[in-house]
Amino acid sequence: MSNITLAEIAKVANVSTNTVSRALNGKPDISPKTKKRILRIAEDLGYVLNFPAKSLRSRKTATIGVIVTDISNPFSATVVKGIQDVAWSRNYNVILCDSRGRYDRERQSIKMLFQNRVDGLLLRPMEKKLLDIQMLHKQAIPFVLIEGYFSSVNTDSVVSDWVLGGFLATDHLIKKGHKRILYVNGPSYAANAYQRFIGYKSGLRQSGIRFDESLVKATDGTMQYSYQLMKKTLSDKLDFTAVFAFSDYLAAGCIKALKESGLKIPKDVAVVGHDDIEFAAIMEPPLTTVHIPRHQLGKKAAEILLEKISGNYKGPRTLVIKPELIVREST
Amino acid sequence: MSNITLAEIAKVANVSTNTVSRALNGKPDISPKTKKRILRIAEDLGYVLNFPAKSLRSRKTATIGVIVTDISNPFSATVVKGIQDVAWSRNYNVILCDSRGRYDRERQSIKMLFQNRVDGLLLRPMEKKLLDIQMLHKQAIPFVLIEGYFSSVNTDSVVSDWVLGGFLATDHLIKKGHKRILYVNGPSYAANAYQRFIGYKSGLRQSGIRFDESLVKATDGTMQYSYQLMKKTLSDKLDFTAVFAFSDYLAAGCIKALKESGLKIPKDVAVVGHDDIEFAAIMEPPLTTVHIPRHQLGKKAAEILLEKISGNYKGPRTLVIKPELIVREST
DNA sequence: CTGTTAGCGCATTCAG
DNA sequence: CTGAATGCGCTAACAG
Numbered sequence: 001m002s003n004i005t006l007a008e009i010a011k012v013a014n015v016s017t018n019t020v021s022r023a024l025n026g027k028p029d030i031s032p033k034t035k036k037r038i039l040r041i042a043e044d045l046g047y048v049l050n051f052p053a054k055s056l057r058s059r060k061t062a063t064i065g066v067i068v069t070d071i072s073n074p075f076s077a078t079v080v081k082g083i084q085d086v087a088w089s090r091n092y093n094v095i096l097c098d099s100r101g102r103y104d105r106e107r108q109s110i111k112m113l114f115q116n117r118v119d120g121l122l123l124r125p126m127e128k129k130l131l132d133i134q135m136l137h138k139q140a141i142p143f144v145l146i147e148g149y150f151s152s153v154n155t156d157s158v159v160s161d162w163v164l165g166g167f168l169a170t171d172h173l174i175k176k177g178h179k180r181i182l183y184v185n186g187p188s189y190a191a192n193a194y195q196r197f198i199g200y201k202s203g204l205r206q207s208g209i210r211f212d213e214s215l216v217k218a219t220d221g222t223m224q225y226s227y228q229l230m231k232k233t234l235s236d237k238l239d240f241t242a243v244f245a246f247s248d249y250l251a252a253g254c255i256k257a258l259k260e261s262g263l264k265i266p267k268d269v270a271v272v273g274h275d276d277i278e279f280a281a282i283m284e285p286p287l288t289t290v291h292i293p294r295h296q297l298g299k300k301a302a303e304i305l306l307e308k309i310s311g312n313y314k315g316p317r318t319l320v321i322k323p324e325l326i327v328r329e330s331t
Numbered sequence: 332m333s334n335i336t337l338a339e340i341a342k343v344a345n346v347s348t349n350t351v352s353r354a355l356n357g358k359p360d361i362s363p364k365t366k367k368r369i370l371r372i373a374e375d376l377g378y379v380l381n382f383p384a385k386s387l388r389s390r391k392t393a394t395i396g397v398i399v400t401d402i403s404n405p406f407s408a409t410v411v412k413g414i415q416d417v418a419w420s421r422n423y424n425v426i427l428c429d430s431r432g433r434y435d436r437e438r439q440s441i442k443m444l445f446q447n448r449v450d451g452l453l454l455r456p457m458e459k460k461l462l463d464i465q466m467l468h469k470q471a472i473p474f475v476l477i478e479g480y481f482s483s484v485n486t487d488s489v490v491s492d493w494v495l496g497g498f499l500a501t502d503h504l505i506k507k508g509h510k511r512i513l514y515v516n517g518p519s520y521a522a523n524a525y526q527r528f529i530g531y532k533s534g535l536r537q538s539g540i541r542f543d544e545s546l547v548k549a550t551d552g553t554m555q556y557s558y559q560l561m562k563k564t565l566s567d568k569l570d571f572t573a574v575f576a577f578s579d580y581l582a583a584g585c586i587k588a589l590k591e592s593g594l595k596i597p598k599d600v601a602v603v604g605h606d607d608i609e610f611a612a613i614m615e616p617p618l619t620t621v622h623i624p625r626h627q628l629g630k631k632a633a634e635i636l637l638e639k640i641s642g643n644y645k646g647p648r649t650l651v652i653k654p655e656l657i658v659r660e661s662t
Numbered sequence: 663c664t665g666t667t668a669g670c671g672c673a674t675t676c677a678g
Numbered sequence: 679c680t681g682a683a684t685g686c687g688c689t690a691a692c693a694g
């Protein structure tokens with residue numbers, strides 16, 4: 001590892017460490033000549049900035065922490081890319097944590113990020129786990145929630161319109177003539193599962209269809225679960241002609257089970273997903289789903305966070321991004 | 332942000348900062364009584380370790396850097412999970428970087444990780460980009476390559492058997508009676524694309540089938556590309572009865588194009604992918620592919636790296652993990 | 663078992 | 679425009 005320090009550069013250049021620091025950081029109060037000379041010496045010596053030292057002294061890390069519930073979920077991955085694009089373009093580092101939908105991991109991650117003295121935090125919080133959020137408030141560290149929202153606390157957040165997503169999907173199915181629509185719900189840690197459910201109900205209500213509780217099924221969010229669930233639902237002979245799944249993942253599991261039972265999609269059962277992940281377009285049949293501008297979601301959240309960090313954010317507390325229905329061949 | 336320091340705890344506890352440090356770090360040479368008392372005071376005061384300060388002084392960060400070519404690729408995501416599982420269980424942090432398959436980003440990421448003084452590095456390197464690897468050697472920083480291998484330098488690496496992967500897929504198709512097998516190759520930055528191609532050729536050779544260069548197609552690794560490629564290949568009326576794709580992603584693009592042209596899989600064209608990503612099982616038809624123990628790949632790499640960091644790694648320079656053919660319904 | 667001293671590499675005063 | 683002094687929070691080395 002490089003052990004070159006400012007002091008060593010200073011010695012070679014016959015200047016003070018202070019001057020070297022100013023040259024390297026592009027500060028004023030230095031002649032272009034000496035600056036150029038110092039930069040060149042630093043380069044020759046293979047100088048590498050010591051980040052811990054800089055952070056310790058300046059009390060800033062130029063690093064933001066990001067906590068998602070699952071990196072291997074393509075949804076999160078795209079959001080993260082949006083975040084990285086913004087952060088990197090402004091010379092901020094990103095520390096990415098994966099809570100795996102587990103609350104203890106979320107806490108652990110927050111602790112780790114605190115220890116690292118990140119300048120700010122971006123997170124997709126667990127449902128109803130207010131403690132962490134309150135802690136963030138108490139610590140007075142800038143943070144922005146992504147796809148998370150707590151009515152009881154005053155936070156900044158960037159969310160897609162969950163209710164609208166549920167509504168669009170449900171309304172579309174109703175317009176296609178369906179009345180008995182199965183709602184396959186998301187995992188309990190997903191803060192938006194309930195809201196999407198509200199959208200589902202409001203879709204029904206608008207068309208005067210009565211809500212039937214037996215048509216709502218809980219899952220843990222995995223494809224495997226929804227597959228088994230649909231198997232069971234079919235063997236229970238539950239009466240339904242369409243499915244609205246909380247996510248494309250869940251929709252995929254349902255479709256697999258439906259097809260295995262010899263049912264044709266969309267002839268026998270129509271299916272709508274949510275999120276528009278990459279595979280939605282190449283599924284068989286291509287999945288009708290609700291598209292969320294994921295990259296945008298991450299980008300906006302990062303932009304707001306960086307503004308908060310620099311101390312001049314005055315925008316809305318909650319930025320809502322509108323989803324869009326993508327009609328393919330599963331309905 | 333918490334501003335409690337060791338000194339403040341020391342003052343409250345009426346001991347020296349050093350004693351506090353020892354208590355917090357579980358070091359010997361401290362009485363259980365005072366230790367307990369100090370821990371309790373630290374807790375009460377809401378003490379949060381200052382990582383930059385600790386790193387600066389101890390010259391260790393308990394952090395490893397990971398560079399992958401694309402997080403949103405489910406393959407990488409699972410490898411990363413394996414890495415995190417090992418790292419976190421040993422109280423190491425992970426800084427994850429996404430090079431997006433771009434060399435400048437890989438360099439940038441390495442630089443950033445150096446600045447952060449990570450204790451070690453895990454990376455899936457670009458093909459034939461030796462410079463970075465040589466730099467890592469020169470900097471004498473512990474590192475392990477994942478799915479990357481350079482014959483010209485002596486590095487530790489964990490790889491799946493690329494040649495075998497290509498062979499298994501090809502041999503399977505040949506046993507199914509195919510002789511004209513299209514090979515849809517991976518992106519140029521994937522170090523294993525060539526080796527898999529070797530496996531493809533050795534599969535042909537073993538069965539005495541002559542190699543036909545016109546059956547090899549290059550791609551950039553995206554589904555969109557392979558989709559377009561297959562469209563074109565079909566319109567060119569190229570003669571083939573089976574496809575072996577470098578990745579399941581590429582296979583998915585091919586399948587979409589094949590189906591759109593009215594071809595039945597596997598009746599008209601058989602398709603084999605590689606990697607066994609989650610969606611392979613639910614594609615239509617379920618995809619025959621080569622499974623790679625991805626989680627294992629990340630786990631092993633992290634274990635080796637941590638052993639190297641602690642200075643007692645004596646194992647093999649290259650650990651090869653065997654892939655396995657998963658026969659589904661696309662062949 | 664505990665305290666004292668020193669300094670990691672850097673940026674921030676404040677002098678010149 | 680540049681230099682000297684100071685200390686961020688912590689741990690390592692040495693005394694007691």
